Amino acid sequence: MTSTVTVRDYRPADAKAVADLRRAVLPYRLATPRGIAWEVSTAPAAQHLRLCVAQRDGRIVGAVQAGVLHDAAVPGQAAVSLQVHPGHRGLGVGHALLASAEDHLFAAGADRIFAWAADEPGTPAFARRHGYRRARPAHYLRLDLTSCGLPPLPSALPSGVRLHTGADFEADPRLLYAADAEVSADEPGEVTLDALAYEDWLLHVWEHPTLDPDLTSVVTVDGEIASFALAATDGDTRYSSAMTGTRRAFRGRGLAGLAKACSLHRARDAGCTEAFTHNDAGNTAMLAVNRAFGYRPYAAAWRYVRERAAD
Template identity: 70%
Template sequence: MTITVRDFRPADAKAVADLRRAAVPWLISTPRGVAWRVRTAPAAQRHRLFVAELDGWVVGAAHSHMLHDSTVPGQAAATPQVHPDHRGRGFGGALLTAAEEHLYAVGATHLFAWVADEPGALSFAEHRGYRRTRPGRILRLDLTAAGPRPLPSALPPGVRLCTGADFGADPHPLFLADAEATADEPGDVASDAMTYEDWLLHTWEHPDTDLGLTSVVTVDGELAAYTLAATDGLGRYYSAMTGTRRAYRGKGLARLAKTDSLHRARDAGCTEAFTGNDAANAPMLAINLALGYRPSAGEWRCVRELGQE
């Protein structure tokens, strides 16, 4: 068996999306989304998507990129994903080696990866020199069964529910809310240098972002909370980010936004909803469990210092 690792080609988009759905079913992955991410990657990200081939078939892939939206220099990320039918045959290791070599060459000092909370995956990561830093939780909600909890019969005075599409003429207020909430999220590397231009291209205009299912809560005309939604057209819905501006926290507005978005998703034909949380994000975990989400999988954030053996 010969393992071939090479750079992504546009013709690989469907194959990469298919294998990612098989390997990581809770993530939204579409051919147009895969191609968009590669085509629009900012230069500072030094992004490369590696694919692993077997007999002409794409059986694995790994996005590798610098975390350019952080003020901490030298931070990078790469997570190899291999089709379940082809694991344990060296594809993951070959992809990770390619990603490590590329990122080290462009100045990365620390490489972060997500690793499934399973003995085989964790052993693979530890053998490669990665150490665990923090756990993450994947939650799932079956939208065909009980579905999301009911919306309140009446909204508090001054509170209004909108969609992302309502901000089409000027999405800047949503960017400000997203940047503020993202900077406050628990994690290893703060995303504290996000620019409006990058956000427009890679969040607002991303082909997997569903503005009709994105819900926004305003209070007296000011944007207070939101849920960014992503869908794949195959029944999957993912909460890409839920947040509340600091001045409006503790009022149940994030839960209201997420509840509204889930109702929109069910009405649009989505059958299952996924979301991911850092295990230390107790407030968001509590909201998701109250909405009916249940644990589906676990992950560990792991890191390796590049250039050290």
């Protein structure tokens, strides 16, 4: 007899189980109990964040996070992130979780929902059944820090160029926020995240428990932030690129590569053994930088979109 699946709202005591689930389903994404608890407890009201879990036989076997993209200038956009444990698929868990998330988002005023999904058998059919069309591809890459040959850092930097850690900006990270906002607005994709207020960025990016200021690298040119590589870790051996980019006026000079090289060297020295990154397939410049470092394909994903007007 098939056991009953129960969907309910997340509780603080669920943080570890949700983190374990995310690591099992998405091994290329950082997931820690502290990070999950932080995201839920600090979510701004405008995001309408809701995290639901699915229980089966008393065990959490699925989870879905849903929220309005309040940091996008275009209103009515939202995102869902759905995970179902591989051993519990085909039992209606994903359907029940997704229905709960969509009801919540539509009630919050969303008319377009985005979701990233791993390129796995069964995913396209599941998406079609639920009204989602496949849009853009993306790549998850992995770098083995124990065996890769990272390029050496230059013995001397060009005139006016300096390397910093993120910790150098902890007293006032506003300039780093401005650089991140400019770079994020240029990222390829259907959604342009160009309306994130400084206070939200400070709380949900800079103060996020997984962000590591000491491993974050910032390149300045004549005292002005030109490029940066935000670094996140799980507090153990896994490193992830949170954002790497160069401001428009400084592109084409190899500064993103310099920032990332410095960050990766620090990560390896700190005991990290593997590094992950995620790039939209249209971000050819950053894909080239990552492959030059030795990152190799680890998983493929697709962006899926559901338009409420098409229902």
